[in-house]
Amino acid sequence: DAKTTQPPSMDCAEGRAANLPCNHSTISGNEYVYWYRQIHSQGPQYIIHGLKNNETNEMASLIITEDRKSSTLILPHATLRDTAVYYCIVRVANNAGNMLTFGGGTRLMVKP
Amino acid sequence: DAGITQSPRHKVTETGTPVTLRCHQTENHRYMYWYRQDPGHGLRLIHYSYGVKDTDKGEVSDGYSVSRSKTEDFLLTLESATSSQTSVYFCAISENRQGPANYGYTFGSGTRLTVV
Numbered sequence: 001d002a003k004t005t006q007p008p009s010m011d012c013a014e015g016r017a018a019n020l021p022c023n024h025s026t027i028s029g030n031e032y033v034y035w036y037r038q039i040h041s042q043g044p045q046y047i048i049h050g051l052k053n054n055e056t057n058e059m060a061s062l063i064i065t066e067d068r069k070s071s072t073l074i075l076p077h078a079t080l081r082d083t084a085v086y087y088c089i090v091r092v093a094n095n096a097g098n099m100l101t102f103g104g105g106t107r108l109m110v111k112p
Numbered sequence: 113d114a115g116i117t118q119s120p121r122h123k124v125t126e127t128g129t130p131v132t133l134r135c136h137q138t139e140n141h142r143y144m145y146w147y148r149q150d151p152g153h154g155l156r157l158i159h160y161s162y163g164v165k166d167t168d169k170g171e172v173s174d175g176y177s178v179s180r181s182k183t184e185d186f187l188l189t190l191e192s193a194t195s196s197q198t199s200v201y202f203c204a205i206s207e208n209r210q211g212p213a214n215y216g217y218t219f220g221s222g223t224r225l226t227v228v
Contacts (some may be wrong), residue, residue: 036217041200043220044217099145
């Protein structure tokens with residue numbers, strides 16, 4: 001799986017959009033971009049994933065650049081409950097046996 | 113998540129004693145995984161299973177063994193616990209969907225193990 005690079009920490013004001021970047025310059029054509037988050041002491045939680053098109057669900061939006069070398073996770077209206085560590089992972093999505101490899105992630109602090 | 117439960121949630125044990133952690137799923141997923149999480153190291157894979165009686169090692173498997181006799185249960189055993197195995201242990205499950213329908217993993221709530 002391709003390696004990813006994320007800033008170690010970010011702050012965001014409550015109610016504002018949180019934009020979390022991720023670089024994955026060595027991504028392969030069949031690798032998806034996955035985002036998970038881990039709220040303190042809980043297990044990681046799936047947020048969203050995509051291949052090359054932008055994706056949106058009830059939790060977030062995922063913007064992937066045209067060359068697929070980077071992506072941004074957008075939480076449109078961050079709340080205090082969104083304070084967590086956010087992990088960007090790239091992996092092939094056609095084999096569940098492929099392990100998820102977690103890097104350091106970005107620690108997002110949402111402030112009142 | 114309701115479909116995956118870990119037990120116990122917390123355990124304190126003495127060095128040298130055997131410990132077994134249990135992961136139970138109700139989703140009938142084929143793949144199950146054990147991770148440990150430590151400050152400064154993030155989540156690291158210990159062992160995983162790709163079916164009943166089919167298991168393999170992850171990156172930090174030394175000192176751990178696993179068993180999967182039923183689809184729904186994946187057991188992690190520390191044969192002789194050491195202080196370095198004090199950690200939070202997470203179980204995860206995954207199904208083998210193709211392409212964009214593969215939503216990755218669902219994690220349990222974790223087991224906090226302290227070895228004294």
